[in-house]
Amino acid sequence: MDVARTMQIGEVAARTELSLRSLRHWEEVGLLPPSGRSEGGFRLYTEADVERILLVRRMKPLGFSLEEMRQVLDDVTALAVADDPAARTRLRRIRDETDVRRARLVRQVEMADEFRGLVDDRLA
Amino acid sequence: MDVARTMQIGEVAARTELSLRSLRHWEEVGLLPPSGRSEGGFRLYTEADVERILLVRRMKPLGFSLEEMRQVLDDVTALAVADDPAARTRLRRIRDETDVRRARLVRQVEMADEFRGLVDDRLA
DNA sequence: TTGCTCCTCACGTCACGTGAGGTGGC
DNA sequence: TTGCTCCTCACGTCACGTGAGGTGGC
Numbered sequence: 001m002d003v004a005r006t007m008q009i010g011e012v013a014a015r016t017e018l019s020l021r022s023l024r025h026w027e028e029v030g031l032l033p034p035s036g037r038s039e040g041g042f043r044l045y046t047e048a049d050v051e052r053i054l055l056v057r058r059m060k061p062l063g064f065s066l067e068e069m070r071q072v073l074d075d076v077t078a079l080a081v082a083d084d085p086a087a088r089t090r091l092r093r094i095r096d097e098t099d100v101r102r103a104r105l106v107r108q109v110e111m112a113d114e115f116r117g118l119v120d121d122r123l124a
Numbered sequence: 125m126d127v128a129r130t131m132q133i134g135e136v137a138a139r140t141e142l143s144l145r146s147l148r149h150w151e152e153v154g155l156l157p158p159s160g161r162s163e164g165g166f167r168l169y170t171e172a173d174v175e176r177i178l179l180v181r182r183m184k185p186l187g188f189s190l191e192e193m194r195q196v197l198d199d200v201t202a203l204a205v206a207d208d209p210a211a212r213t214r215l216r217r218i219r220d221e222t223d224v225r226r227a228r229l230v231r232q233v234e235m236a237d238e239f240r241g242l243v244d245d246r247l248a
Numbered sequence: 249t250t251g252c253t254c255c256t257c258a259c260g261t262c263a264c265g266t267g268a269g270g271t272g273g274c
Numbered sequence: 275t276t277g278c279t280c281c282t283c284a285c286g287t288c289a290c291g292t293g294a295g296g297t298g299g300c
Contacts, residue, residue, distance in 0.1 A: 010279065020280090025264055040272040042280055058239035061232035066263075072243075079246050088247065095243050102236045105229065108185035112226045115182035119196075119219045122203050123212065134253065144254090149290055164298040166254055190289075 006036065006044040016053050023053070031070045032056065062101040068094075130160065130168040140177050147177070155194045156180065186225040192218075 013020050026032040027043070032052060034043040045053075055076070056069050064072075072094055075087035137144050150156040151167070156176060158167040169177075179200070180193050188196075196218055199211035 008280070019264080021264060021266085024281095029263090038272080038280095040280080041282090042272070055239070055242060058235040058242070062236055062239070076243075076246050091243055091247055095240065095247065098236060098240050098243065102233060102240070105233050105236060109226060109229050109233065111182040112186055112222060112229060115179070115186070116219065116222050116226070118179060118182070119200075119215055119222065122200050123215055123219065132254070143290080145290060145292085148256095153289090162254095162298080164254080165256090166298070 004046075006046055007050070008038075009034075009043045009045070012045045012050060012053065015050060016057055018053070018057065026053075026056070026066065029066050029070070031066045031073070061105065062098060064094075064097075128170075130170055131174070132162075133158075133167045133169070136169045136174060136177065139174060140181060142177070142181065150177075150180070150190065153190050153194070155190045155197070185229065186222060188218075188221075 007015075009020055009023055012018075013023060016023075023032070023043075027034065032049070034045045035049055036044040036046075038044055052073055055073070059069055059072065071090060075084070075091050078084040078087040079091070131139075133144055133147055136142075137147060140147075147156070147167075151158065156173070158169045159173055160168040160170075162168055176197055179197070183193055183196065195214060199208070199215050199218075202208040202211040203215070
């Protein structure tokens with residue numbers, strides 16, 4: 001692993017605005033194991049790890065499962081190495097789903113506005 | 125209850141785009157009991173019930189708990205009857221939280237766009 | 249009588265939250 | 275040596291999903 005500059009879990013949590021528990025859970029399910037461990041067993045994350053975490057963080061609000069996100073990380077990694085048709089197909093499907101779910105998020109903002117309006121009416 | 129025109133759970137689910145299980149669960153926890161039951165035990169919802177369901181549906185994407193939404197329904201009902209200072213205060217707090225969380229949703233849309241961009245880069 | 253719709257348990261799932269009890273490292 | 279940060283269980287939580295087995299009503 002890249003030992004040039006590693007971070008403990010606390011710093012990663014602060015930088016990514018994620019809980020320690022989430023980061024540990026993501027390791028438990030194989031989504032995002034840290035690149036290394038210290039002598040005493042502390043998780044050590046590299047900048048590359050943080051990049052992956054931030055990718056997952058952006059994907060999360062779309063409601064994909066941890067398993068789906070794990071697959072995306074794998075496919076992105078595979079495509080960085082060589083052209084993998086299967087990975088390409090899966091990623092294209094994820095991109096399409098992203099568009100569908102993005103639209104859903106936008107509708108949720110609209111619903112939030114409607115809710116806000118209704119509450120304001122009651123308070124008026 | 126208003127028997128003028130009642131609906132069974134299936135029709136309500138279809139109209140509100142909610143699952144039967146959600147509607148049943150919302151009754152279980154006291155959030156939204158239907159106004160009545162048929163002889164045979166079928167849940168009977170009124171138009172007023174559906175109104176309440178739609179209010180909850182708009183509020184849901186903001187991530188409030190079922191308990192918080194139950195309180196909101198109670199407070200809205202209370203204010204419809206008479207002026208209740210405590211209900212007013214709680215609703216104002218919900219309105220403020222709504223603004224905070226709406227902003228969070230908007231940021232999530234932005235994150236979705238960033239994610240979409242990153243995936244597109246890998247596919248290019 | 250036949251379907252389709254509904255009913256009540258009740259266990260399962262997903263993504264963590266929340267202590268409890270213990271140790272690492274500047 | 276003192277704190278602060280980290281560790282591993284392991285049970286709890288929230289909002290349902292998902293059958294299983296049975297009944298209602300046009």
